[in-house]
Amino acid sequence: MTIKVGDKIPSVKLMHMGAGGPEALTTDELLKGKKVVVFGVPGAFTPTCSAKHLPGFVEHAGELKNKGVDVIVCTAVNDVFVMNAWGKDQGAGDKVLMLADGDADFTKATGLELDLTGKGLGLRSQRFAMIVDDGVVEALMIDEGGKFGATSAESVLNAL
Numbered sequence: 001m002t003i004k005v006g007d008k009i010p011s012v013k014l015m016h017m018g019a020g021g022p023e024a025l026t027t028d029e030l031l032k033g034k035k036v037v038v039f040g041v042p043g044a045f046t047p048t049c050s051a052k053h054l055p056g057f058v059e060h061a062g063e064l065k066n067k068g069v070d071v072i073v074c075t076a077v078n079d080v081f082v083m084n085a086w087g088k089d090q091g092a093g094d095k096v097l098m099l100a101d102g103d104a105d106f107t108k109a110t111g112l113e114l115d116l117t118g119k120g121l122g123l124r125s126q127r128f129a130m131i132v133d134d135g136v137v138e139a140l141m142i143d144e145g146g147k148f149g150a151t152s153a154e155s156v157l158n159a160l
Contacts, residue, residue: 002111003130007137010109014075014099017084025099027106031135034070037156038132040107040125042114044078044086048148053127054090056153061095064153067160069131075099077107077124101125112142129156 003009009031013024030036039057041049057064057072064072072095076083080100087098107113107125114126127143129151139159141150149155 002142003137003140005137005140009132009135009137010106012105012109014101014106015080015083016097016099017080022080028135030071030073030099031132033134035068035134036071036073036132037064037069037129038073038075039129039151039156040075040101040112041127042076042116042124043121044076044082045089048127049076050086050090052148053151054086054092054096057156058090058092058095060153060157063157064160067157069160072096073099075101075106075125077101077104077122114145127151131156131159 009027011026011028013026015022016025041053043049054074061072074096078100079102083098083100092098101107104123112126112128114124116124129141130137131139141155143151
């Protein structure tokens with residue numbers, strides 16, 4: 001069942017690249033007492049994700065933070081090394097926290113999985129964006145397969 005507005009984000013572990021290498025970060029640690037924008041993409045380095053989705057959040061990070069967002073998170077069902085390399089490639093820096101959902105625990109727990117088995121991509125995340133306040137979903141946007149727009153940084157700005 002897909003997560004919805006008013007639901008609490010399930011407690012799962014995600015990975016990010018710390019100063020000394022891969023580090024675990026739980027959703028509880030990430031979301032407690034903060035307003036967080038979480039957006040998910042089908043895959044790092046994929047065309048729409050690299051040309052539009054992540055760049056929009058990098059570009060609009062200041063505006064989002066001016067509207068009260070503490071952290072902007074990008075997640076994908078990729079490993080921490082790929083997410084780190086993609087973040088560097090896209091200039092995410094300290095604007096967007098790149099979190100790997102390598103085992104798809106977050107994706108499955110929120111019901112946002114996308115099965116691309118047979119297309120060589122396996123289990124992935126749907127393209128989504130959500131505004132989370134202290135662990136509770138305030139707004140949720142999901143793009144239909146193959147489309148991009150509802151989950152853009154501009155859409156999130158309008159929802160804040």
